[in-house]
Amino acid sequence: MHVESSSAASERTRVHHLALAGNPNSGKTSVFNRLTGLRHRIGNYPGVTVERVEGTVKLGDGAEAQIVDLPGCYSLYSNAPDERIARDALLGLLPDSTPPDAVIAVVDASNLERNLYFVTQLMETGLPVCVALNMVDIAERHGKPIDAALLAEELGVPVVPIVARSGKGFDELRAAIPRAKVSNRLWRMPDTAENAIEGLRAAVEKTGMVPDAAVEGEAIRLACHARDEDPYLARGGDELRVALHKARDMLVEAGIDREALESEFRYALCHHIVERVQQSSPEGRNRSEAVDRIVTHPVFGPILYLAVMAVMFQGVYAWAGPFMDGIDAGMSWLGEHVAEMLGEGMLTDLLVDGVLAGVGGILVFLPQICLLFFFLSLLEDVGYMARAAFLADRVMRGVGLHGKAFIPLMSSFACAIPGIMATRSMDNARDRLVTMLIAPLISCSARLPVYALLIAAFIPKGYQGLTLLSMYVLSVLAALGAAWVLRRFVVRGEPSTFLMELPSYKVPAWRHVFRTVGNRGWVFVRQAGTVILAISIILWFLAAFPKSDEIAQEAEQRIERGEDADVVARWESGEQLRNSYAGKMGLMLEPAIRPLGFDWRIGVGLVTSFAAREVLVSTLGIVFSVGDVDETSVALRDRLRAAKLPNGAKAYNGLVAISIMVFFVLACQCMATLAVIKRETNSWRWPIFVFVYMTALAWVGSFIVYQGGLALGFGT
Amino acid sequence: MTEIPLPDGAILRTREADHESLADLVPGQTAVVCCVRQGQAKRRRLLEMGFVSGTELRLVRTAPLGDPIQVEVRGYQLSLRRADARGILVRSV
Numbered sequence A: 001m002h003v004e005s006s007s008a009a010s011e012r013t014r015v016h017h018l019a020l021a022g023n024p025n026s027g028k029t030s031v032f033n034r035l036t037g038l039r040h041r042i043g044n045y046p047g048v049t050v051e052r053v054e055g056t057v058k059l060g061d062g063a064e065a066q067i068v069d070l071p072g073c074y075s076l077y078s079n080a081p082d083e084r085i086a087r088d089a090l091l092g093l094l095p096d097s098t099p100p101d102a103v104i105a106v107v108d109a110s111n112l113e114r115n116l117y118f119v120t121q122l123m124e125t126g127l128p129v130c131v132a133l134n135m136v137d138i139a140e141r142h143g144k145p146i147d148a149a150l151l152a153e154e155l156g157v158p159v160v161p162i163v164a165r166s167g168k169g170f171d172e173l174r175a176a177i178p179r180a181k182v183s184n185r186l187w188r189m190p191d192t193a194e195n196a197i198e199g200l201r202a203a204v205e206k207t208g209m210v211p212d213a214a215v216e217g218e219a220i221r222l223a224c225h226a227r228d229e230d231p232y233l234a235r236g237g238d239e240l241r242v243a244l245h246k247a248r249d250m251l252v253e254a255g256i257d258r259e260a261l262e263s264e265f266r267y268a269l270c271h272h273i274v275e276r277v278q279q280s281s282p283e284g285r286n287r288s289e290a291v292d293r294i295v296t297h298p299v300f301g302p303i304l305y306l307a308v309m310a311v312m313f314q315g316v317y318a319w320a321g322p323f324m325d326g327i328d329a330g331m332s333w334l335g336e337h338v339a340e341m342l343g344e345g346m347l348t349d350l351l352v353d354g355v356l357a358g359v360g361g362i363l364v365f366l367p368q369i370c371l372l373f374f375f376l377s378l379l380e381d382v383g384y385m386a387r388a389a390f391l392a393d394r395v396m397r398g399v400g401l402h403g404k405a406f407i408p409l410m411s412s413f414a415c416a417i418p419g420i421m422a423t424r425s426m427d428n429a430r431d432r433l434v435t436m437l438i439a440p441l442i443s444c445s446a447r448l449p450v451y452a453l454l455i456a457a458f459i460p461k462g463y464q465g466l467t468l469l470s471m472y473v474l475s476v477l478a479a480l481g482a483a484w485v486l487r488r489f490v491v492r493g494e495p496s497t498f499l500m501e502l503p504s505y506k507v508p509a510w511r512h513v514f515r516t517v518g519n520r521g522w523v524f525v526r527q528a529g530t531v532i533l534a535i536s537i538i539l540w541f542l543a544a545f546p547k548s549d550e551i552a553q554e555a556e557q558r559i560e561r562g563e564d565a566d567v568v569a570r571w572e573s574g575e576q577l578r579n580s581y582a583g584k585m586g587l588m589l590e591p592a593i594r595p596l597g598f599d600w601r602i603g604v605g606l607v608t609s610f611a612a613r614e615v616l617v618s619t620l621g622i623v624f625s626v627g628d629v630d631e632t633s634v635a636l637r638d639r640l641r642a643a644k645l646p647n648g649a650k651a652y653n654g655l656v657a658i659s660i661m662v663f664f665v666l667a668c669q670c671m672a673t674l675a676v677i678k679r680e681t682n683s684w685r686w687p688i689f690v691f692v693y694m695t696a697l698a699w700v701g702s703f704i705v706y707q708g709g710l711a712l713g714f715g716t
Numbered sequence B: 001m002t003e004i005p006l007p008d009g010a011i012l013r014t015r016e017a018d019h020e021s022l023a024d025l026v027p028g029q030t031a032v033v034c035c036v037r038q039g040q041a042k043r044r045r046l047l048e049m050g051f052v053s054g055t056e057l058r059l060v061r062t063a064p065l066g067d068p069i070q071v072e073v074r075g076y077q078l079s080l081r082r083a084d085a086r087g088i089l090v091r092s093v
Helices: A028-036 A081-091 A109-123 A136-141 A148-155 A170-179 A191-207 A212-225 A233-253 A258-277 A287-295 A300-318 A321-342 A346-363 A366-382 A384-398 A403-411 A416-425 A429-441 A445-458 A461-489 A510-544 A549-560 A565-579 A581-596 A600-608 A615-623 A629-642 A654-666 A671-681 A685-711 B040-048
Strands: A017-022 A040-044 A051-058 A064-069 A102-108 A129-134 A159-161 A499-501 B002-005 B011-014 B030-036 B056-062 B069-073 B076-080 B088-092
Touching (some): A017 A028, A028 A051, A028 A129, A028 A510, A051 A170, A109 A148, A109 A258, A129 A148, A148 A159, A191 A212, A233 A258, A287 A300, A300 A366, A384 B076, A429 A461, A429 A671, A445 A654, A461 A654, A510 A581, A565 A581, A581 A685, A654 A685
Parallel strands (some): A017 A102
Antiparallel strands (some): A051 A064, A499 B076, B002 B011, B030 B056, B069 B076
16 A cells, blocks of 8 residues: 655655554643544444544655554553553554554653653564654753753654644654654663573563564563463463563572562663753743642642632533523524424424424533533643642542542543543552442533523522532532442452652643543534434333323313313323323332422433433423423423422422432433443443442432421422 | 662662651652562552652652642652552651
């Protein structure tokens, strides 16, 4: 496919498949986005759940190559799931995979020494490497500029200074990728250690477990770090085991601390290189320290933290209003015109009441979701998220959680699914499991439509913000409480290491922030367009069929008798609904949820919202036959306020609304969350556990709120 | 007496009795890593993050609630809990 025309070109490595590797916080994702533009394919590595993002990059010579964004790693030799995936991907050990043709190593220039540690490990895989020296502007501002040419000479691979935030240096990077080079191991251990490795090296080579060029690196890794249960050891057989024990004995006899051996000598090399290539002038200023003095101040730090959270919640609720009204009006206009164009009939009903109403009911909350993700990605981008975890760790530890759990749980405010996926950064399996089990309790954005509808309909103006905040506080308290209980009785064990980098503060890269907002918004819309739309249509069907002729006839008779046509029509649709499949399901549930203040219509919503919580809104829209798409949400609010029980009493009031919201805070009304937990834990045990414990918690919570409220005289 | 090679080539001679833990330092104090005493996985991660013997570090601050702590090591900022910092033995300079 690639015809090399010049003799110079034939010397280059032919690159069709690239891997992008780097430390967390090295700006790897920004580099990936810059290189690939908008064309991404997101999937999973076969057999495991670590996300695999692939794109196409145009190289300097005009050729195109596929590029895979590997998970961020501090080391290739650890046993954390992400780092093992990166290693396997580089060595071609994943099922049906081959090693990439070259690796682009993203390096944070403002944190050169530790980044080089990983780069030298990458070079020892025997793959051609090209270094993308990112954030050179920050290094310069800190008064620590790097001589990239000298660094290239030291490492023996191309080094291209870039700034992923501004796009500086990317033409040069594209040109340099085809010139990626294989380098040698640049550090040596004492002779005793080298001799010990040499014997093991031969044994590793014989097994063919890694590509030939990676044999030495693998021998060092095994000798220094492997335990007897190392998964790679099993591939080598007994001969390898014997060789490993021999090498280890040699190291022990020589009095060498084998676990520290590789790190000590590798860091000695990195330190040496940094001393040569990086200047350190006192003129540079690292403003991060000054900012940290305020952000982590004993008094101002927590105040700022609370202020940031408060702005986020109030902002999401209040600023989204005008956009929501706009979408609402737009969808109503569309529904009206579709109805006009098509005339009355089943298809029009389906389109307007099923499709448009369903999609509109979801789209209208898109502004809130985008705003929330805007705040989250902005805080992440400027570097505040790590400080937030630093401030919160002591509190998290109190309930047996890792400080790193803060970020997955914080992400769960948007959606538990990325939140649960974000737990992959946690090395300790138990910490990770507890975080996944409680993440669905954190109030996600899919609950917002439910809160928003009920708050707008039933909570007096002055208390609306407070009610919303209370729901979030309840969800956090429930999650922390659940963590404490789970840690104590279900997932016991000592907490693991809390090691978290505090990256320097950065001016936000708006492009990156908006891209994240766009991606998340798109994912939400796509969900609305598939799962939620499908449910809306099924629901419309469930709510519209079977049609009872008896009810229709009775309605006709009542109109002939001179009753008000509107009243009869409303009565008829109510009766038809009660008679429908959905109504029957809701009625079946009613005895179980009556003590919570819910009637059969909420029961219908509980059944359907298991697909996704926000479906409750479109379900209620259909249940209450809000056919008048002129003022969708307002009409629904009015219907909810006016809804009556068979005995004539109002079906819903403020107390019932709060009881419903509490139920939605605590219940796992989301099959996608359960599916993700199943995937991440690779067992049905934990998703079933989550569903059962959360539903029980929700029932008890709503029971206490409703019965307690009644006893105190509310709800009349 | 332990001999710890420092990055500049010099040798630091220390007695174990003089070692204190990273958790015992006060904000602003600098020290040199003597050894890391932790379980294998924790120890490996700490070594990978740069806490090898002879490394200079500085305790930058403690979090408002007293824990975790912020340490500057190899030119970057890292936060870790006191419980883990106790396994990092240092000699103040």
